[in-house]
Amino acid sequence: MRSFDAIYRGLIEEGGLRPDPAQQALLPEFERLREALAEPVRKKLFRKTPEPPKGLYLWGGVGRGKSMLMDLLVEHLGDIPARRVHFHAFMQEIHAKMHAVRKTGAEDAIAPVAAEVAASVRLLAFDEMQITDITDAMIVGRLFQGLFEDGVSVVATSNRVPQDLYKDGLNRDLFLPFIALIEDRMKVIELASPTDYRQDRLGGQQVYFTPANAQARREMNAVWEDLAGGPGAPLVLRVKGRDVELPAFRNGVARTSFHDLCGKPLGAGDYLALAEAVKVLLLDDIPSLSRDNFNQAKRFVTLIDALYEARVRLICSAAAKPEMLYLEGEGSFEFERTASRLREMQSDGWGQ
Numbered sequence: 001m002r003s004f005d006a007i008y009r010g011l012i013e014e015g016g017l018r019p020d021p022a023q024q025a026l027l028p029e030f031e032r033l034r035e036a037l038a039e040p041v042r043k044k045l046f047r048k049t050p051e052p053p054k055g056l057y058l059w060g061g062v063g064r065g066k067s068m069l070m071d072l073l074v075e076h077l078g079d080i081p082a083r084r085v086h087f088h089a090f091m092q093e094i095h096a097k098m099h100a101v102r103k104t105g106a107e108d109a110i111a112p113v114a115a116e117v118a119a120s121v122r123l124l125a126f127d128e129m130q131i132t133d134i135t136d137a138m139i140v141g142r143l144f145q146g147l148f149e150d151g152v153s154v155v156a157t158s159n160r161v162p163q164d165l166y167k168d169g170l171n172r173d174l175f176l177p178f179i180a181l182i183e184d185r186m187k188v189i190e191l192a193s194p195t196d197y198r199q200d201r202l203g204g205q206q207v208y209f210t211p212a213n214a215q216a217r218r219e220m221n222a223v224w225e226d227l228a229g230g231p232g233a234p235l236v237l238r239v240k241g242r243d244v245e246l247p248a249f250r251n252g253v254a255r256t257s258f259h260d261l262c263g264k265p266l267g268a269g270d271y272l273a274l275a276e277a278v279k280v281l282l283l284d285d286i287p288s289l290s291r292d293n294f295n296q297a298k299r300f301v302t303l304i305d306a307l308y309e310a311r312v313r314l315i316c317s318a319a320a321k322p323e324m325l326y327l328e329g330e331g332s333f334e335f336e337r338t339a340s341r342l343r344e345m346q347s348d349g350w351g352q
Helices: 004-013 028-038 066-075 087-103 109-116 134-149 176-185 197-202 214-228 260-261 268-277 291-309 335-345
Strands: 054-061 082-085 121-125 153-158 185-192 231-238 242-251 253-257 280-286 315-318
Touching: 004 028, 004 066, 028 054, 028 066, 028 153, 054 066, 066 082, 066 121, 066 153, 082 087, 087 109, 087 121, 087 134, 087 231, 087 315, 109 134, 134 176, 153 185, 176 185, 214 242, 214 253, 214 280, 214 291, 214 315, 231 268, 242 268, 253 260, 260 280, 260 291, 268 291, 291 335
Parallel strands: 054 153, 054 185, 082 121, 121 153, 253 280, 280 315
Antiparallel strands: 231 242, 242 253
16 A cells, blocks of 8 residues: 555645655654554454554645545545544534434433444544534533444544633533543644645635626536535535525535525624635625615625635626625625625635
């Protein structure tokens, strides 16, 4: 089996990667983990499952290659059973499984769910680990403890150092043992690359397409393929007990339509959760705005504010240029600030 260093150098020679010392420094950790996971698990009667190899918690800025490196690891584990999944999607699955277990009358729904997950993998790889929902915050500690006890190693990427997970969240003191668990069972490593590769790919490219016609759709499709690198899967965000679904999500990039986000009764909390979960948003088919769709226009203003404050990169197709989107009706004057933000968000380097 080729070493990760050889795999990485091969990708550079093929033109798929540029040499990055910060990324290359992680490759020995991948070798360590693969070699350790390849060792057979020697379970003994009446004894606990041996402690799994220490996993990895990779954190750092947007576009530094964390997801790419995690994919590189998972794709070259050979026969070692592993699964790569976005953290939000995984937690959705866990809640569904726990709901099914509770229907059987079981008092403890977490332990059997953790055991079921652990039975199928030696390694779980989570992209974009972040905790924004108190329900998730209250169960991840016991869930991960169960996974570790059943011999599962965990690799995760995040934009946050562990100590900043669920920062300022409700009842955060109850969450702190989970942070300690991460620091005990996973090597915490910052991917301190100076280069934002995602921003590099967008540098100089058009990110606002108008009018929203068939040509704009083709351009948006091309941007998606370049940034996401393949087909997306739905991402469901749980916000205050209800679900907000993004139809396509992959590698931190989400795609949805104006109608999906602004034609439905969503609010600031929903858009803040979205801005926390994605790094790039492709938004299709922004219509002309007026008194006829005033509620949708208000939601759009709130959405842009959330994306702007979180420095999420926005790529969109629209019926008109920002300054021409909302020309008459209540709220058109206030929309000038939104138009200004839309224009600023098109500039090279925005979002860094």
